[in-house]
Amino acid sequence: MDILNWLGIKKQNLIRTTLDSPQDLLVLGADVGFQKRGDKYQSYAIPAEDLFKEARPYKIYTALLTQTGINPPVATILDNTIGNIVWTRTSPGIYIGTLIGAFPIEKTFIMAIVGGSGYDTAVLNGGGGEIYNVYRIDNNIITVNNVNGDDQLNNTPVEIRVYN
Numbered sequence: 001m002d003i004l005n006w007l008g009i010k011k012q013n014l015i016r017t018t019l020d021s022p023q024d025l026l027v028l029g030a031d032v033g034f035q036k037r038g039d040k041y042q043s044y045a046i047p048a049e050d051l052f053k054e055a056r057p058y059k060i061y062t063a064l065l066t067q068t069g070i071n072p073p074v075a076t077i078l079d080n081t082i083g084n085i086v087w088t089r090t091s092p093g094i095y096i097g098t099l100i101g102a103f104p105i106e107k108t109f110i111m112a113i114v115g116g117s118g119y120d121t122a123v124l125n126g127g128g129g130e131i132y133n134v135y136r137i138d139n140n141i142i143t144v145n146n147v148n149g150d151d152q153l154n155n156t157p158v159e160i161r162v163y164n
Contacts, residue, residue, distance in 0.1 A: 019048050058109075058161040061085060065144065067095065067153040073144065076155070082162055085142070093146040103136050103162060110134050110142075111159035134158055
């Protein structure tokens with residue numbers, strides 16, 4: 001956008017200083033050092049929600065897990081910039097979340113709500129009062145173990161952060 005378009009937008013009172021929605025666009029300008037369409041400024045726009053996600057020093061996976069019978073857990077995603085973690089059930093109370101290369105050893109942090117045990121393990125008290133462990137196996141796998149077996153995860157919170 002050149003300066004004349006910007007002045008037209010300002011004259012029509014279309015410039016706001018507050019966000020009404022995460023989808024609002026933020027417009028940033030830069031001096032590109034050469035003339036383009038009558039001035040040397042280039043404008044860039046990004047949705048506010050994308051800018052805030054990019055500003056974090058980590059990727060995040062926040063979900064509520066529910067598991068019944070011999071089925072794998074179903075995740076209700078609250079926030080996810082890590083990618084599509086695929087959940088499977090390996091045996092009663094043991095569930096694997098897989099995403100290739102997503103969990104590097106010295107960059108993965110699992111939020112502990114109630115205490116913890118081990119380097120990268122969180123012992124949590126979930127939404128339904130269940131006790132479970134969440135820990136990193138390797139760069140590709142996160143495990144959720146419920147000490148009481150199947151049918152215990154009921155909107156159980158899991159949060160994983162992977163730092164840049």
